Amino acid sequence: MTSAISVRNLTKDFRIGIRGLKLRAIDNLSLEIPRGQVYGLLGPNGCGKSTTLKIILGLVSATAGEISILGNPSATASARERTGFLPEAPYFHKFLSGRELVRYCAQLSGVSAEKVGQAVEEALALAAMTEAANRPIGTYSKGMLQRIGFAQAIVHDPELVILDEPTAGVDPVGSAAIGRMIHAMRDKGKTVVLCSHLLGQVEQVCDRVAIMDRGKLVLEGKVEDVLARRDRHVMTIEALTPAARDAAETALAAHGAKVTSVTHPRRSLEDLFRELVTGSHDA
Numbered sequence: 001m002t003s004a005i006s007v008r009n010l011t012k013d014f015r016i017g018i019r020g021l022k023l024r025a026i027d028n029l030s031l032e033i034p035r036g037q038v039y040g041l042l043g044p045n046g047c048g049k050s051t052t053l054k055i056i057l058g059l060v061s062a063t064a065g066e067i068s069i070l071g072n073p074s075a076t077a078s079a080r081e082r083t084g085f086l087p088e089a090p091y092f093h094k095f096l097s098g099r100e101l102v103r104y105c106a107q108l109s110g111v112s113a114e115k116v117g118q119a120v121e122e123a124l125a126l127a128a129m130t131e132a133a134n135r136p137i138g139t140y141s142k143g144m145l146q147r148i149g150f151a152q153a154i155v156h157d158p159e160l161v162i163l164d165e166p167t168a169g170v171d172p173v174g175s176a177a178i179g180r181m182i183h184a185m186r187d188k189g190k191t192v193v194l195c196s197h198l199l200g201q202v203e204q205v206c207d208r209v210a211i212m213d214r215g216k217l218v219l220e221g222k223v224e225d226v227l228a229r230r231d232r233h234v235m236t237i238e239a240l241t242p243a244a245r246d247a248a249e250t251a252l253a254a255h256g257a258k259v260t261s262v263t264h265p266r267r268s269l270e271d272l273f274r275e276l277v278t279g280s281h282d283a
Contacts, residue, residue, distance in 0.1 A: 003033055003034055004033045004034060004036075004070060005069055006032055006067065007029055009029075010062055011062065011065055012062055012215075013025070013063045027048075028065075035070075035191050036191060037207040038205050039192070039210070040210070041053070041195045041210055043213055047212045048212055050164055055074075056162070069083060069160060070160060082160060084161040085163075086146070087164050092148070094137050095136060095138065096136070097134050097137065098124070098129055098137060099120060101148060106119050106155040110156065119156065126150075126181060127150045127181060141174075142170055142174075143170045146166055147177065160190070160192075161190055161192045162195075163182070163195065166194070182205050186207075206223055208223065209223055240262070
């Protein structure tokens with residue numbers, strides 16, 4: 001099976017200043033993003049993540065390299081019509097209602113007239129925006145703007161969805177809602193490419209990650225593989241008395257192992273926050 005996105009030897013140079021000095025934003029980048037997974041593209045500001053996404057989408061031209069989407073050259077209409085995109089800072093006309101925006105995007109994306117109504121309602125439902133769909137977009141909170149942006153990105157049932165910082169400025173409750181939407185897309189067999197600075201969310205929702213720095217790929221692989229420290233192990237033990245700990249350390253030392261720390265399990269701050277604000281609503 002072909003990859004959802006194949007990037008081969010991608011390079012992008014920008015000319016800056018009146019002297020036209022060359023700034024290399026992406027340096028010989030190669031990636032293979034498999035189908036049917038959630039793929040995280042990570043890195044610090046200025047590392048080339050957003051530029052890479054824009055080149056994949058055809059919004060910026062590459063200096064060198066080749067890109068294919070779902071087996072087709074990225075510049076072709078057949079590749080783009082099967083792709084949905086939510087930019088980092090989307091701008092929508094504030095006078096439109098959420099439903100009008102999603103319908104407009106469905107029509108732009110080629111959804112047939114007889115199917116557009118159902119497609120709009122399904123996208124709104126998946127984004128949890130049905131109740132607020134008739135409100136003007138100008139009244140939406142940041143989280144609601146991101147969710148309606150998600151709805152417009154998926155209304156034409158794309159095989160590939162690219163999300164650039166979908167949870168930027170969104171509170172933990174809204175962020176969790178967007179995480180559920182991403183999982184729902186993967187459960188439907190879609191490929192989701194997620195660019196985010198929220199590493200906790202990336203860890204929870206992504207199957208694979210790639211980390212960029214200064215335009216280069218520095219690490220790529222399955223989340224569980226890249227996070228695992230193979231030289232260390234964690235054991236969870238109940239009722240560990242001082243005598244039991246001493247005996248365990250003695251036994252381990254006999255086999256050349258050493259206990260470096262004993263800690264108590266802890267939950268993440270995000271989990272604690274979500275437990276305490278269960279009744280909150282993003283509005």
